[in-house]
Amino acid sequence: MKKISILTIWIFSFLLVQCQTKSKNQQTSANMKSVHDFEMITIDGQKVSLSQYKGKVLVIVNVASKCGLTPQYVDLQEFYEQYKNKGVEVLGFPANNFGAQEPGTNSEIKEFCTKNYGVTFPMFAKISVKGDDIHPLYQYLTQKSLNGVLDAPVKWNFQKFIIDKDGKVVESIEPTITVTDPKFKETLKKLL
Numbered sequence: 001m002k003k004i005s006i007l008t009i010w011i012f013s014f015l016l017v018q019c020q021t022k023s024k025n026q027q028t029s030a031n032m033k034s035v036h037d038f039e040m041i042t043i044d045g046q047k048v049s050l051s052q053y054k055g056k057v058l059v060i061v062n063v064a065s066k067c068g069l070t071p072q073y074v075d076l077q078e079f080y081e082q083y084k085n086k087g088v089e090v091l092g093f094p095a096n097n098f099g100a101q102e103p104g105t106n107s108e109i110k111e112f113c114t115k116n117y118g119v120t121f122p123m124f125a126k127i128s129v130k131g132d133d134i135h136p137l138y139q140y141l142t143q144k145s146l147n148g149v150l151d152a153p154v155k156w157n158f159q160k161f162i163i164d165k166d167g168k169v170v171e172s173i174e175p176t177i178t179v180t181d182p183k184f185k186e187t188l189k190k191l192l
Contacts, residue, residue: 032146034167035060038137041125043094043110050091050137050167057088057191058163059179060141062095062129062154064102065112069158072178073117079179080121087165087192090121093137095129098156102126129154141169160184164191
C-alpha cells in the first residue's frame, strides 16, 4: 500500500512540475511582442539579448548535424557571407527533436559546424523547437496567437523563419527549401 501511495505522490509531483514548466513557458512567450524581446544562450554559453539584432532582417533556423538536410549549412554560410553586410543575420538553433539527429553537446555541435562547414554565423545553445518542452522563442515563432502572423509548427530540421527589422515574423520556409531559392531571396529583398 505504501509503494502505491509513494508512486502516486511521485507521479502527481512530476506532472505538477511539468504543467508548471509548460505554463511558465507559455506565460513567458505570451509577454513577448517580438523576437527582440528574447534572451538566448549562445553555443559558447553566453547570455545574449536578441534585441542586439534590431534593425536587421533575421533568418532563424533550427539545425541538426546528422540530418539529410545538414548540407544546407553550406548554403546558409554562403548566404550569410553574401548578406551579413547588407543587414541580414542568420541565427542557428540546434535541436534534437527529429530522429535524434542532433545528439551532441554544444561544444561538439560547434566543432562539427566549424570543422565541416566553416560556420561563422551566430549559433546558439541546443533547444527544443516542438513538444511539451518547446522553447518560448519557438512558441512565439510557431503560434499565430503569439506572433500575430502565422501558425507554423516546425516540421523538421532546417525550417527557416524570416523576421523583419522590427523583430516580427514574416514567413516560415519549409525545411527542404534552401536560402538559394528564388522565392526565399525575393521575400528577403523586400525587407531590406
